[in-house]
Amino acid sequence: MPSKAAGPQGATRAELVPVPALVPPDEPPQHLPDPRRSDVDEWGRSEHMRELSRRLYDPLYSKWFRVEWDGLEKIPDDGGALMVANHAGAIPSDAPASMHGIEKELQRPVYGLADQMFKTLPVIGTLWSRAGGVVAHPDNAYRLLREQKQLALVFPEGTKGPSKTFNQRYQLRRFGRGGYVEIAMRSGVPVVPLAVVGAEESMPILFKLPAVAKALGIPYFPITANMLAFGPFLGPLSTAAYFPAKFKIKVLDPVYFDVEPDQPRYSRSRIMEASEAIRQQIQEALYDMLRTRRSVWFG
Amino acid sequence: MGRRILVTGLGTFWGGRVAQALEAQPDVDVIIGLDTRTPSVKLERTEYVRSDENYSILSRIVAATGVDTIVHTFLVVDSTQMAARSMHEINVIGTMNLFAAASAPGSTVRNVVVKSSAHVYGASAADPVWFTEDTRRKAPLRTRLERSLVEVEGYVRDFALDNPHVRVALLRFSNVVGPTIVTPLTKALRLPLVPSIFGFDPRFQFTHEDDVIRSIQHVLDHDVAGIYNVAGDGLLPWSEVAAICGKRTIPMPPFATGLAADPLRRLGVDLPPELLTLLRFGRGVDNRRLQRDGFRYEYTSAGAAQAFVEASRLRDTVGDHQPAYRYQRDVELFFRHSPSVLRNQASVESKS
Numbered sequence: 001m002p003s004k005a006a007g008p009q010g011a012t013r014a015e016l017v018p019v020p021a022l023v024p025p026d027e028p029p030q031h032l033p034d035p036r037r038s039d040v041d042e043w044g045r046s047e048h049m050r051e052l053s054r055r056l057y058d059p060l061y062s063k064w065f066r067v068e069w070d071g072l073e074k075i076p077d078d079g080g081a082l083m084v085a086n087h088a089g090a091i092p093s094d095a096p097a098s099m100h101g102i103e104k105e106l107q108r109p110v111y112g113l114a115d116q117m118f119k120t121l122p123v124i125g126t127l128w129s130r131a132g133g134v135v136a137h138p139d140n141a142y143r144l145l146r147e148q149k150q151l152a153l154v155f156p157e158g159t160k161g162p163s164k165t166f167n168q169r170y171q172l173r174r175f176g177r178g179g180y181v182e183i184a185m186r187s188g189v190p191v192v193p194l195a196v197v198g199a200e201e202s203m204p205i206l207f208k209l210p211a212v213a214k215a216l217g218i219p220y221f222p223i224t225a226n227m228l229a230f231g232p233f234l235g236p237l238s239t240a241a242y243f244p245a246k247f248k249i250k251v252l253d254p255v256y257f258d259v260e261p262d263q264p265r266y267s268r269s270r271i272m273e274a275s276e277a278i279r280q281q282i283q284e285a286l287y288d289m290l291r292t293r294r295s296v297w298f299g
Numbered sequence: 300m301g302r303r304i305l306v307t308g309l310g311t312f313w314g315g316r317v318a319q320a321l322e323a324q325p326d327v328d329v330i331i332g333l334d335t336r337t338p339s340v341k342l343e344r345t346e347y348v349r350s351d352e353n354y355s356i357l358s359r360i361v362a363a364t365g366v367d368t369i370v371h372t373f374l375v376v377d378s379t380q381m382a383a384r385s386m387h388e389i390n391v392i393g394t395m396n397l398f399a400a401a402s403a404p405g406s407t408v409r410n411v412v413v414k415s416s417a418h419v420y421g422a423s424a425a426d427p428v429w430f431t432e433d434t435r436r437k438a439p440l441r442t443r444l445e446r447s448l449v450e451v452e453g454y455v456r457d458f459a460l461d462n463p464h465v466r467v468a469l470l471r472f473s474n475v476v477g478p479t480i481v482t483p484l485t486k487a488l489r490l491p492l493v494p495s496i497f498g499f500d501p502r503f504q505f506t507h508e509d510d511v512i513r514s515i516q517h518v519l520d521h522d523v524a525g526i527y528n529v530a531g532d533g534l535l536p537w538s539e540v541a542a543i544c545g546k547r548t549i550p551m552p553p554f555a556t557g558l559a560a561d562p563l564r565r566l567g568v569d570l571p572p573e574l575l576t577l578l579r580f581g582r583g584v585d586n587r588r589l590q591r592d593g594f595r596y597e598y599t600s601a602g603a604a605q606a607f608v609e610a611s612r613l614r615d616t617v618g619d620h621q622p623a624y625r626y627q628r629d630v631e632l633f634f635r636h637s638p639s640v641l642r643n644q645a646s647v648e649s650k651s
Contacts, residue, residue: 032532034599038539042583043428044502119424119580122498122553139427139434 043111043144044129050109053131054100061100064244065093065198068299071251072105075192080145081254082184083110083153085194086172086282087161090222093242094199098153098249099132111144113154117219138183145187146261156180156275163220166204170197170290172283178275181257185271188261190254193278195285198247201296246299250285301328303407304519305366307354307397308373309347310336312480313414316512317370318345321519331364333357334373337626346635347626352385353392358400361408368410369401370515374451376416376472378444379483379569390447391454398458401465410466412518413455417473417528418573419448422580428502428534429585432471432526442572466524470514473530473584474577476603477508478610483574489611490568493541494578497550501581502534507598507606517594527592528584531600537578543601544608553579 040046061067075081085098099110113136118128134140136154144150155161156175164173184191205222213221230238255278259266293299304321308314309332321327322343330345332338335352338345350356360366373393375386394413401408420430421438430436440446452469459467476485487494506529514529541548551559556579560570570578586596598606634640 032596032599032602033605034533034601035543035605036533036535036539036601037542038536040502040534040536040539042502042534044534044536116424122496124498125424126498126500134428135425137425137427139429139431143429 040130043132043134043140045109045111045132045134046130047109049127049130050103050132054103057096057100058104060242061097061104064242065097065202065247066244066299067097067101067198067247067249069101069105069249069251072102074251074254075102075106075151076190076254077106077108078149080149080187080189081151081192082141082145082180082187082189083151083192083194084156084175084180084278084282085153085196085249086170086199086286087155087157088164088169088196088199089162089203089242090205090224090226091203091240092155092162092199093202093247094196095153095155097199097247098194098196101249102151102153108151110151110153113141113152115158115219117159138179141180141183142187145183145189154180156279159219163208163222164205165207166200166225169200169204170286172279172286175275175279178271181271181275181278182266185257185259185266186261186263190256191278192254193252193282193285195250195252195282195289196247197249197286197289197293198245198296201245202242202247204243245296248289248293248299250289252281252285301326302368302519303327303329303364303366304331304368304370305360305364306330306332306345306370306372307393308334308371309338309342309345310334311372312339312508313372313511314338314370315340315342316508317372317515318342320512320516321345329364329366331360331366333360337628339624339626341624342631344635347631353388354396354400357396358403361400361403361406365407367407368519369397369408369412370519371397371411371413372515374414374416374448376418376444376448377482378442378571378573383443386443387447391450394451394454398454402458402462408465410468410519410522411455411458412468412470412515413451414515415452415455415469415471416448417471417530417582417584418445419452419471420582420584421445422573422576422582424580426580426582429583430528431585432528432588438576444571444573466522468518468524469526470518471526471528471584472506472511473504473528473582475506475508475511476607477511478606478614480508483569483571485607485611487568487570487574488540488544488546488607491546492549493537493544493546494563494568494570495537495541495548495550496556496575496578497553499553499579500536500538501577501579502536502583503540503577503581503600504530504534504583505598505600505603505607506530507596507603510596510598510603513597514589514594517589521593523589523592525588527589528586529589530584530586531596531598531603532586533600534581534583535600535604537581539601540604543604 039048102110111132111134116135119125144152157173160173204225209221227238230241306314306318321330332345332347333350421436423438425437455469
């Protein structure tokens with residue numbers, strides 16, 4: 001009814017329009033004294049710690065895994081983007097490798113969205129958080145991607161990726177329920193798929209001990225080839241010693257979703273379809289890379 | 300006619316300070332304060348009524364005074380203060396009676412402001428970094444305090460739904476610190492060594508006590524309704540909080556922390572379960588909704604912590620530099636009701 005819409009400012013109109021801010025918008029932004037002592041940001045990440053871990057990790061990155069990138073220019077230089085990758089290795093080596101590589105090459109911080117399990121672990125949880133780990137909660141992802149226009153990395157397979165045994169290597173698991181697509185749609189950012197080769201061989205799982213995992217309350221308890229190979233020399237340290245597999249990471253074309261951001265909900269079938277298509281793309285890219293790989297150790 | 304306001308929990312830090320702030324406002328005609336304990340701050344014209352802890356006389360007070368606004372600050376958010384049973388009486392039964400009185404037929408109440416706590420969000424590993432007012436809590440309800448606060452919020456919601464003509468604002472405050480307020484958190488920060496949990500450095504958000512009072516006033520002045528988080532900007536790692544306080548931390552074991560906290564309790568250092576989970580996981584609340592509705596903070600999280608530590612340093616050196624207030628019934632009654640005082644006031648007013 002046009003007459004009603006054009007009418008005086010009645011109660012009906014006031015309910016439909018957002019309540020105006022009580023403070024005039026031209027008020028200068030506040031600068032409250034903020035006596036901070038550390039550089040830990042709201043996500044728990046410390047650039048200082050990140051710098052330190054970059055320095056420590058770089059030899060492993062460039063000398064041990066000899067990470068090679070293909071298509072790094074496809075990752076946007078500015079604006080938010082959600083990178084998704086396959087996940088492998090008993091203690092996944094793909095997460096630090098891809099975060100390190102992107103930060104080194106693009107000079108942009110990367111936040112790794114991961115399972116809440118990290119946060120429950122003493123010491124490791126704190127280090128993980130200071131090094132850029134963030135709990136994979138939709139609110140966190142939205143704020144990072146939409147409001148702060150950051151890069152975030154997520155492994156939609158979750159623990160199902162790294163927990164698979166060596167005979168199932170490079171067989172992608174289900175991509176959850178496609179939550180990452182919904183987040184990217186709502187945040188209005190592209191999904192940038194990454195295909196990672198090498199992580200599977202850096203720490204292959206021979207078999208798993210479900211009873212031990214259950215007793216310890218962790219998702220899986222693997223017996224890795226690394227434990228058997230390095231165990232006699234390194235003892236317990238062998239659980240964290242990687243084989244020097246050659247890493248290759250291929251950046252696939254960013255996937256843009258033709259939907260309005262900030263919608264309360266998105267079509268479930270659309271989400272599942274997009275998620276499955278991205279999974280398929282990564283799977284195909286992995287097969288291509290494996291076809292041309294001559295050696296696990298030299299690429 | 301000005302506003303007629305009822306403040307519950309007048310004897311608490313919150314209630315007393317809110318009443319003081321309201322006294323300074325000329326458009327507030329009547330301030331009535333209700334509590335089981337006598338007021339702990341000096342009040343000029345607030346009328347104090349002693350009640351039992353679950354407010355059985357409340358409906359009579361509301362009917363007799365015709366208040367239009369209730370500020371409900373009498374919610375216990377510190378489980379070390381009292382036994383679980385009396386906390387339940389005060390929080391749940393008290394709120395229930397309060398809303399029963401406010402929604403009685405012929406009730407004059409049109410505004411209700413409830414002071415709740417960010418404890419309703421809990422704290423767990425699965426939490427988002429920032430809880431918005433609509434984020435569902437992730438952790439199951441474990442402690443009595445959290446259960447009672449969530450129950451109270453249920454009553455608030457029901458009351459708001461049943462009484463659409465009443466403006467209801469629910470404020471969730473996060474870790475209030477400041478020069479005067481005493482909570483388990485401020486007690487922990489005043490210890491020679493600040494307790495922490497080994498291997499965890501959770502992030503904390505603080506609210507300055509002045510911002511607490513200002514936010515309640517803001518809500519009253521601007522007729523704001525809805526649920527609002529109130530907390531300073533920014534999150535500080537616990538180690539940084541200790542550093543701001545100029546203290547070192549003493550780590551408790553990450554496993555069986557409750558057992559380790561038990562001997563501390565005997566020594567007088569009471570770390571309630573809510574604080575122990577905070578020391579493990581921390582919590583952040585998104586404070587932007589109240590800012591969008593025009594509120595401006597005066598302190599960030601770090602600023603609030605700094606203000607707290609400066610005030611406690613001063614107190615450690617010179618003691619309480621303001622004389623402590625003791626409520627004396629006869630004196631207060633004299634100033635409010637003595638014919639000679641009232642006559643004198645009237646003549647002063649007519650001259651000016």
